[in-house]
Amino acid sequence: MIVVILISIGSLCGVYLLRTDRNELRVERTQLTESLITTKAWLVRTETKLQDTLVTLTTTSNTLVKTIAELDATNKVLIATIEEREKLKVDLADTQKKLQDANTELASTKDALKKAEETIVSQTAEIAKIDAYKKQIADLTAENKVFGDKLELALVEIKRLELENEDLRKTPVNCRGRVAGVENRWNFVVLDIGQDQKVRKNSQFLVYRDKTFICKAQIISVNENTAVAEVLPEFRRGDPRIGDVAIH
Numbered sequence: 001m002i003v004v005i006l007i008s009i010g011s012l013c014g015v016y017l018l019r020t021d022r023n024e025l026r027v028e029r030t031q032l033t034e035s036l037i038t039t040k041a042w043l044v045r046t047e048t049k050l051q052d053t054l055v056t057l058t059t060t061s062n063t064l065v066k067t068i069a070e071l072d073a074t075n076k077v078l079i080a081t082i083e084e085r086e087k088l089k090v091d092l093a094d095t096q097k098k099l100q101d102a103n104t105e106l107a108s109t110k111d112a113l114k115k116a117e118e119t120i121v122s123q124t125a126e127i128a129k130i131d132a133y134k135k136q137i138a139d140l141t142a143e144n145k146v147f148g149d150k151l152e153l154a155l156v157e158i159k160r161l162e163l164e165n166e167d168l169r170k171t172p173v174n175c176r177g178r179v180a181g182v183e184n185r186w187n188f189v190v191l192d193i194g195q196d197q198k199v200r201k202n203s204q205f206l207v208y209r210d211k212t213f214i215c216k217a218q219i220i221s222v223n224e225n226t227a228v229a230e231v232l233p234e235f236r237r238g239d240p241r242i243g244d245v246a247i248h
Contacts, residue, residue: 171203171219175248179207179240180226187231189217189240194225205229205246214238217246 177193189207193199199222207214216235221228231240 169200171200171248172198173248175199175203177205177227177246179242179244179246182240182242184239187233188220189229189231189246191219191227191229191246192225193246194223194227196225199227199248203248204232205248207240208245208247209238209241212238214240214244 175193175197177191177197177199179189180192181190183189191199191205199219201219201222203219205217205219207217214237216232217229217240218232219227219229229246
């Protein structure tokens with residue numbers, strides 16, 4: 001009996017313990033179920049947030065790509081702007097130099113204009129004098145015309161006199177004379193013609209005996225009726241004699 005009682009008590013204790021464990025397991029299962037439900041709900045919310053985050057990230061990524069492209073374009077524009085600015089600086093420096101040169105030229109032009117105005121004022125006074133000079137010039141022009149006509153006549157007369165003088169300086173063509181003396185040692189002859197026959201110095205005469213050419217002689221001095229001539233060696237064909245004919 002004791003054993004039965006002990007077994008019964010043991011069984012009761014085991015049942016109690018099993019019930020207690022079962023109750024605890026139920027409570028724990030309930031807690032786990034609630035925790036699972038809470039976790040699922042949290043997972044659902046987390047997934048929703050994650051999807052929202054992914055959408056936001058995608059949008060942000062697209063925005064970032066767009067922003068990078070815009071920044072790249074802006075950077076290119078900035079580089080172009082900087083280059084344009086540097087070019088404008090160079091153009092500005094060149095323009096300033098040109099402006100300075102223009103100012104210098106303007107100042108020089110003003111000085112020249114001032115001098116020109118002073119010259120005009122000075123020349124205005126001269127114009128009145130010029131008018132008087134014009135009248136004098138007109139009178140002088142008329143006088144010069146008269147003088148010009150006289151000068152032309154004088155030049156014609158001078159030309160005529162020069163021709164006559166030229167003729168006077170030349171021995172007449174076909175002027176004839178004879179050998180009046182011979183000096184073979186000094187290689188000259190004396191002709192019986194001179195200034196009265198218009199024989200001139202440096203004239204050349206051909207000396208003939210009958211029809212034979214003897215020599216050529218050049219006049220070196222002239223007297224009234226005689227002339228001394230030097231026999232030219234290169235034209236000497238014989239010795240001249242008294243009585244030979246000399247022809248110019």
